[in-house]
Amino acid sequence: MTALRLSPTGATARRVYGLGALAGVLFGYDNGIIAAAILFIPRDLPLTPLQKGMVVSATVVGAMAGSLAGGPAADRLGRKRILMVAGAVFAAGALGAGLASTVEVLVGFRFVLGIAIGIASVLAPIYLAEMAPARDRGVITSLNQCTIIVGTALAGAIGFGLAFTGAWRAMLLIAVAPAVALIVGLIGAPDTPRSLIRRGHRAEGRAVLERLRPDEAGAEFAEIEAFEREQPTGPVRVRLSDPWVRRLVMLGTLLAIFQQITGINAVVYYAPTVLTDFGLSDRTALLFGFLNGLLNVVTIVVVLRSRVVDRRGRKPVLLAGLIGMSVALCALGAAACGLPTGSVALLVIAIAAFVLFTNTFSATWGPVLWVVLAEIFPLAIRGTAMAVVIVFTWLTDFSVSLTFPVFTDLVGAGPVFFAYAAAGVVIFPIVWWVVPETKGRSLESLEHEFHSGRGRLRRNR
DSSP: OOOOBOSTTOOBHHHHHHHHHHHHHHHHHHHHTHHHHTTTHHHHSOOOHHHHHHHHHHHHHHHHHHHHHHHHHHHHHOHHHHHHHHHHHHHHHHHHHHTOOSHHHHHHHHHHHHHHHHHHHHHHHHHHHHHSOGGGHHHHHHHHHHHHHHHHHHHHHHHHHHHTTTOHHHHHHTTHHHHHHHHHHHHTSOOOHHHHHHTTOHHHHHHHHHHHOTTTHHHHHHHHHHHHHHOOOOOHHHHHHSHHHHHHHHHHHHHHHHHHHTTHHHHHHHHHHHHHHHTOOHHHHHHHHHHHHHHHHHHHHHHHHHTHHHHHOHHHHHHHHHHHHHHHHHHHHHHHHHSOTTOHHHHHHHHHHHHHHHHHHHHTHHHHHHHHHHHHSOGGGHHHHHHHHHHHHHHHHHHHHHHHHHHHHHHOHHHHHHHHHHHHHHHHHHHHHHOOOOTTOOHHHHHHHHHHTTTOSSTTO
């Protein structure tokens, strides 16, 4: 990814990819910081177990609304413009949550933050995938997950650093700065070539391609234009009702649900709480979150540098991830059920299992889900189709995050982690059979194959 000038404002290819991924930093930070803040919020705003679940999961409800609104809006108005809207909503939500005077206000502004997270979850991977060349699309689209992990790691670092004062308001307010940076950075950045061409700005779309990759721009522009001329017109709901599109939406929905029912966000939100229940102090649990966040960043960087998603393919990485995550959760469930609270063995196994689980997720289902979703849907309704699918991501996330403290209170943490592990076992053969391989193909060629039926959703594709 060489530094190529994209516009008179001095935007570069690296800057474009960086800005597309910066939304992931905000996603990760605002999603992850609540794990630390929730330990200290009750000192100022007393919380019942249900209210605690509402504070944590309010962003998830907002993310459903943001996904549904952001995807269709991006199809009509462009990717860049709606990402800028997301930046403004991120800033407003962080400011309001950090200054909240009541539980109700806090929940309300966490909902606003969720709207921004929902928009970012749809548009950041699309923006990156549509900017990237086919040969590097897996790596570049994975930057979204990389920066989500960076944001989560920053949340862990800041949460630990501020734990000594319990300054949960500062934890939330810090997110205003990167939100403003996203808005300012996008002012001079281009929209994606495919979005521009689709919306009738062909000359501008070609100019972006020529500055991104001048040696390939002519052929890529011709392919996009030729494909665009062949596309049928009609309302979005009609396009979504096409049988081949419905199959892709069903596939994306299954993958989105699968990612969440393995328990990732229960771990992101509640790992410090679980470790304190197992016998660690608040500060030590947050120190673990910080150090594990750093390790997750190292893991995703190694994955990106090794180009495993583009070399090995999407499906093998997903399958490997299910094995690693299920093993970790089984170990965690067995330790929670069989070892006494506060024992060294329980703490060692729990920490090791959390490390294995989160780092496996960071290397596999974290980045690869967003890569696959950004690749499989037709250009004309890509934002809308992504929005429909990602609503199910957030709906499942909401169910997990809201019910985790309730279920652990009823049956204990061990059986809950066993249930997440069992979900991974059930998911494995489904992924093996239905997920197509998309590595190394242009987005237009993938769409043509899915439309023609040659890219059927079965094991040998």
